[in-house]
Amino acid sequence: MKFLAITACPSGVAHTYMAAEALSKACKEKGIECKVETQGSIGIENVITPEDVKSADCVILTKDMPIKNEERFEDIPKIKINISDAVKKAPAIITKVEKAILAKK
Amino acid sequence: MEKELINTNIVLFDVDVTEKEEVIGLIADAMDKDGRLIDKKGYVEDVLKREATSSTAIGFSTATPHAKSVSVKSPSLAFVRLKQPMKWDDEEITMLFQIAVPSPGQGDRHMEILAQLFRNLVYDEFRDKLRAANSEQEIVDILKEF
Numbered sequence: 001m002k003f004l005a006i007t008a009c010p011s012g013v014a015h016t017y018m019a020a021e022a023l024s025k026a027c028k029e030k031g032i033e034c035k036v037e038t039q040g041s042i043g044i045e046n047v048i049t050p051e052d053v054k055s056a057d058c059v060i061l062t063k064d065m066p067i068k069n070e071e072r073f074e075d076i077p078k079i080k081i082n083i084s085d086a087v088k089k090a091p092a093i094i095t096k097v098e099k100a101i102l103a104k105k
Numbered sequence: 106m107e108k109e110l111i112n113t114n115i116v117l118f119d120v121d122v123t124e125k126e127e128v129i130g131l132i133a134d135a136m137d138k139d140g141r142l143i144d145k146k147g148y149v150e151d152v153l154k155r156e157a158t159s160s161t162a163i164g165f166s167t168a169t170p171h172a173k174s175v176s177v178k179s180p181s182l183a184f185v186r187l188k189q190p191m192k193w194d195d196e197e198i199t200m201l202f203q204i205a206v207p208s209p210g211q212g213d214r215h216m217e218i219l220a221q222l223f224r225n226l227v228y229d230e231f232r233d234k235l236r237a238a239n240s241e242q243e244i245v246d247i248l249k250e251f
Contacts, residue, residue: 010158013204013216014169017223025227041173041206042216064159087227088164 001101002033003094004048004076005060006067009083012041019062019086026090032098039068048072057101060093062086077101108179110215111248114139115183116241123191125156129170132183132203140178141205147176148205162196165232169223171204180215181205182222184235184244200235221251 005023009015020036027034035056037048050072053059059073062083070078079097086093115135122128129152137145151172155161162168185201192198204219225231238244 011155011171011173013171013173013206013219014161014163014223017220018163018227021224022227038220040216040220041210042213042220084159084163090227 001098002035002056003027003058003060003097004052004056004073005034005036005086006039006048007036007062007083007086008039008065008067009062010065012039015062015064015083015087016040019083019090022087022090023060023094026094029091030094030098032094039065044068058097060086060097077104108141108181109249110180110218111182111184111245112139113241113245115141115181116244117183117185118241119188120185121188125170125193126153128185128187128191128201129153129156129203132170132185132201136181136183136203136205139181141181142176143178144176148172148174151176152203160194160196162193162198163226164196165226166190166197166199167226167232168193168196168198168201169204170201171206173206173208173210175208177205177207179205180207180211180219182219182248184248186236218251222248225251 007016007019020038038045058077060079063080064083133149142148151174152170161170183203190197190199
């Protein structure tokens with residue numbers, strides 16, 4: 001399984017990076033491949049490419065700020081979450097998303 | 106010479122407060138005394154404005170009040186350990202990072218360090234080290250590793 005995620009927060013200083021790390025950490029712990037793009041104060045990092053999208057099962061987007069280039073994900077399921085939940089409850093979110101994806105397959 | 110992001114003047118231990126505004130003000134005092142702010146009042150207002158949009162309590166018993174503000178002279182990362190836990194919106198916290206970043210920005214180096222700090226915060230071992238540190242210098246050393 002492969003998840004994508006994009007994190008972005010209003011100031012682009014704190015939550016963007018905590019959420020990115022929390023989501024990658026939660027995926028790693030479950031053995032799920034994961035790529036997280038950050039749209040923060042230091043610009044866009046770890047950009048998700050069309051190839052990434054092709055091989056991914058879903059994308060998790062934080063909904064506190066408009067996500068740039070969201071149209072990239074037209075063809076895969078999108079899950080929108082609060083960024084503070086991403087920081088505090090990443091393992092629970094990843095488990096839930098994994099279950100939903102498995103149920104669809 | 107450009108000022109370092111953190112030094113022992115803005116690491117505070119055993120801070121005895123119960124209100125958000127109180128601790129934010131105390132840290133702003135320390136930053137101001139260390140020559141890091143242009144306008145202390147303006148900076149505090151910007152931090153509180155940010156707090157009003159959504160809580161900066163991030164779980165892990167930690168809060169991260171911050172502002173990118175025209176009232177800031179040099180990018181600063183202050184660290185506080187509280188004497189006793191306090192309420193921060195609907196969470197209980199025991200430590201804080203308070204951040205001051207000038208607006209407009211001064212290049213990305215400081216922001217990269219802060220990004221790395223926040224990435225580290227989600228790991229237990231990192232937070233345990235900050236809790237166990239015995240001196241202000243130890244905190245500075247841990248946070249300078251990035």
